[in-house]
Amino acid sequence: MMPSILVTGANRGLGLEFVRQYAADGWQVHACCRDPEASTDLSEIAAGSDGRVTLHALSIGEAGSIARLARELNGAPIDILLNNAGTYGLKGFAEGGMEAQAFGGMDYEGWEHAFAINTMAPLRLIEALIGNVAASEQKKIFTISSSMGSIAAPPGGHLAYGSTKAAVNFVMSTLAMDLRGRGITVMSLHPGWVQTDMGGSMAPVSPQASIAGLKKVMAGASLATSGHFIGWDGNRVPW
Numbered sequence: 001m002m003p004s005i006l007v008t009g010a011n012r013g014l015g016l017e018f019v020r021q022y023a024a025d026g027w028q029v030h031a032c033c034r035d036p037e038a039s040t041d042l043s044e045i046a047a048g049s050d051g052r053v054t055l056h057a058l059s060i061g062e063a064g065s066i067a068r069l070a071r072e073l074n075g076a077p078i079d080i081l082l083n084n085a086g087t088y089g090l091k092g093f094a095e096g097g098m099e100a101q102a103f104g105g106m107d108y109e110g111w112e113h114a115f116a117i118n119t120m121a122p123l124r125l126i127e128a129l130i131g132n133v134a135a136s137e138q139k140k141i142f143t144i145s146s147s148m149g150s151i152a153a154p155p156g157g158h159l160a161y162g163s164t165k166a167a168v169n170f171v172m173s174t175l176a177m178d179l180r181g182r183g184i185t186v187m188s189l190h191p192g193w194v195q196t197d198m199g200g201s202m203a204p205v206s207p208q209a210s211i212a213g214l215k216k217v218m219a220g221a222s223l224a225t226s227g228h229f230i231g232w233d234g235n236r237v238p239w
């Protein structure tokens with residue numbers, strides 16, 4: 001049987017490219033996003049997939065929506081659980097949202113929102129679907145984090161976004177320890193600065209290159225490297 005992956009934020013950006021590349025490899029893909037029908041790109045990939053790409057409505061910030069998804073999946077094994085959905089804040093990076101999270105201008109409501117989506121939602125999804133991952137062959141869990149969450153080498157500014165990614169790195173590194181006994185590999189990943197709605201058009205990396213690199217990292221991940229924070233180029237990112 002082909003392996004399976006569940007991707008959040010599958011309707012655009014990096015999530016959509018993950019779906020495209022894993023579907024092309026013949027994987028079974030559970031593509032999750034708030035409004036699956038609204039993304040024509042995603043619908044087209046699903047339509048041409050011989051039923052291997054299935055669409056699921058998921059509002060990642062809502063506990064009830066995550067519980068509904070878990071019921072819908074009904075114990076199906078998931079080889080890779082991939083937390084990709086994320087937000088820069090209520091005002092996006094590419095829309096000049098930096099000022100709303102620079103010292104002196106913090107939008108606290110936006111910070112809370114980013115924390116709910118970038119930090120708490122990934123853990124909630126992992127808690128809800130841990131049985132599906134444990135029932136699979138590969139047993140891997142990844143979260144798309146960011147080097148902007150590095151405490152060792154902070155970029156300056158980006159206080160809300162960076163702190164939510166630093167916090168989710170803590171969650172992932174802790175889960176690597178807590179889930180090791182169940183044979184589950186856990187990792188935070190950095191995709192590079194990529195041309196998406198979030199990254200903007202100035203970004204140097206294409207979604208195709210970023211995801212091709214991340215797929216190699218994900219394929220190579222094992223209990224031996226569980227708990228590492230790794231970039232799309234295969235190198236470790238400083239915490």
Ligand code: NDP
Pocket residue numbers: 008009010011012013014015033034035058059060061084085086087088117144145146147190191192193194195196197198199200203
């Ligand atoms: P995009 O802004 O292009 O896409 C974000 C995705 O997350 C969309 O699918 C969006 O769904 C979903 N999402 C955002 N907020 C919510 C929410 N409240 N509920 C449900 N889904 C939500 O971003 P990217 O594709 O660039 O980013 C993907 C991941 O990569 C994120 O975690 C991001 O932080 C990370 N990243 C990106 C970098 C880059 O340069 N692009 C650099 C480092 C990390 P919807 O369409 O419904 O809003």
